[in-house]
Amino acid sequence: MLELDPLIDDLGTRIIVCCGAGGVGKTTTAAALGVRAAERGRRVVVLTIDPARRLAQSMGIDSLDNTPRKVDGIKGSDGGELHAMMLDMKRTFDEIVEAHADPERARAILENPFYQSLSAGFAGTQEYMAMEKLGQLRARDAWDLIVVDTPPSRSALDFLDAPKRLGSFLDGKFIKLLMAPAKMGGRAGMKFLNVGMSMMTGTLGKLLGGQFLKDVQTFVAAMDTMFGGFRTRADATYRLLQAPGTAFLVVATPERDALREAAYFVERLAAEEMPLAGLVLNRVHGSGAAGLSAERARAAAENLEEGRMTDQGGGKTGRSGSPATSPELSDLATAAVPSVPEAAPTAEPASAQHTDVAPTAQTDADVRHLTAGLLRLHAERMRVLTREQRTRDRFTALHPEVAVAEVAALPGDVHDLAGLRAIGDRLTAGRTPSA
Numbered sequence: 001m002l003e004l005d006p007l008i009d010d011l012g013t014r015i016i017v018c019c020g021a022g023g024v025g026k027t028t029t030a031a032a033l034g035v036r037a038a039e040r041g042r043r044v045v046v047l048t049i050d051p052a053r054r055l056a057q058s059m060g061i062d063s064l065d066n067t068p069r070k071v072d073g074i075k076g077s078d079g080g081e082l083h084a085m086m087l088d089m090k091r092t093f094d095e096i097v098e099a100h101a102d103p104e105r106a107r108a109i110l111e112n113p114f115y116q117s118l119s120a121g122f123a124g125t126q127e128y129m130a131m132e133k134l135g136q137l138r139a140r141d142a143w144d145l146i147v148v149d150t151p152p153s154r155s156a157l158d159f160l161d162a163p164k165r166l167g168s169f170l171d172g173k174f175i176k177l178l179m180a181p182a183k184m185g186g187r188a189g190m191k192f193l194n195v196g197m198s199m200m201t202g203t204l205g206k207l208l209g210g211q212f213l214k215d216v217q218t219f220v221a222a223m224d225t226m227f228g229g230f231r232t233r234a235d236a237t238y239r240l241l242q243a244p245g246t247a248f249l250v251v252a253t254p255e256r257d258a259l260r261e262a263a264y265f266v267e268r269l270a271a272e273e274m275p276l277a278g279l280v281l282n283r284v285h286g287s288g289a290a291g292l293s294a295e296r297a298r299a300a301a302e303n304l305e306e307g308r309m310t311d312q313g314g315g316k317t318g319r320s321g322s323p324a325t326s327p328e329l330s331d332l333a334t335a336a337v338p339s340v341p342e343a344a345p346t347a348e349p350a351s352a353q354h355t356d357v358a359p360t361a362q363t364d365a366d367v368r369h370l371t372a373g374l375l376r377l378h379a380e381r382m383r384v385l386t387r388e389q390r391t392r393d394r395f396t397a398l399h400p401e402v403a404v405a406e407v408a409a410l411p412g413d414v415h416d417l418a419g420l421r422a423i424g425d426r427l428t429a430g431r432t433p434s435a
Helices: 004-009 026-039 054-058 089-100 103-110 113-121 125-140 158-170 173-184 186-208 210-242 256-271 294-305 327-336 350-398 417-429
Strands: 015-019 043-048 081-086 145-149 246-252 276-284 404-408
Touching: 004 026, 004 417, 015 026, 015 210, 026 043, 026 054, 026 081, 026 145, 026 246, 026 276, 026 417, 043 125, 054 081, 054 417, 089 103, 089 113, 089 125, 089 210, 103 113, 103 210, 113 125, 113 210, 125 145, 125 210, 210 246, 246 256, 256 276, 256 350, 276 350, 294 350, 404 417
Parallel strands: 015 145, 015 246, 043 081, 043 145, 246 276, 276 404
Antiparallel strands: none
16 A cells, blocks of 8 residues: 655655656646645645646646746645646746856857757657756755656656757767867868768758758857756756655556556666655546445346336345345435425315326336436446456556555546645545445
8 A cells, every 4th residue: 555645744755756648647646745745744846747737727826837836725734835837848948048058159049940949849858858847946945845747748757768868869970060060160170061061961951951950050059068068967867866855656547558558667667766656546436335246236227127126125026036135236226216205185086196196106117217227337337346456456466566546536627726635635545435
């Protein structure tokens, strides 16, 4: 059983990273943990990369941007506070340029067309900027807990690869070739540019366009002094993720594809020596009548619809050879029966009162039909429960060392702090409620 309250109460826990496949509830989990930790006395900032802006809405904020914003309505104790922000990939890149280049060079970089394309949508830029922003937040030391909602990419651990991919890009032969004239300088540089680059410029110019290639060369020359800083900061953040103060939570739903991805994340984190706290299994279904199997519920529904079963109390049936109803079935039938008030005294003649017979029979038929429908719904729910349990058992058999917290499915979407608190209560219960 994964116990999350001790994790968020431990002042040694400084970073919690929620990772998992898309659509499994990472953003909601991160927000719920942030609310619970703040209300237990931590100074928390939640960093989300979710462009759907659901986090802002659930926290009562008009919008989130690259600046942490305080969340009102937190019932914190001992100075607990909650801030939230949403990563602005381009703005984060701009801030790095402005912080690590002189004003003239920064302006040249920011206005460069290739940089504008790179900062807005280059493959891996979002993941790398998430690493940069995490490093910035940790360096400020304004919060004692940072909760990270990882990017909604095809692989939620792409941000672990971002420093390596960036390093490969910056150290690639193409970039080195473009940097060579600037590094050589003077006549040698011009000679290299005019002779050594002429063939490449002619070929790539046809493929990419001469102006594009010139923009790339200008960008590389301006960014040359910053390349080492990118690698250094990325490596530092990577080591921070491996440190004891960091905890990874793999988030999944009890579906085959989601748990297959979760298994991949668990194995990848182990390979990267990242500290895994456990698995959060979201949207787990439960039943208050789990003792009534799907088969028995379907059989009872068929009996009711065919008139072979009547409820006469005490779980007995009115026809010989019919199976006795179980306590759970009686409970379902009782819940389905609407309360019918007793008929009031009337002065109408007896012949008029006989008209009530047909409606009463119709009411009994409606009740049987409704109860049969409920039994069929219960049978479907039990099939879902069985499938989810089988899927989870397969995961735990492969990874018995991974602690698991099950979160019961809610009837609706989370759209406010009360909903996030409800998720937090389910998260920290560590098991599936009975209903």
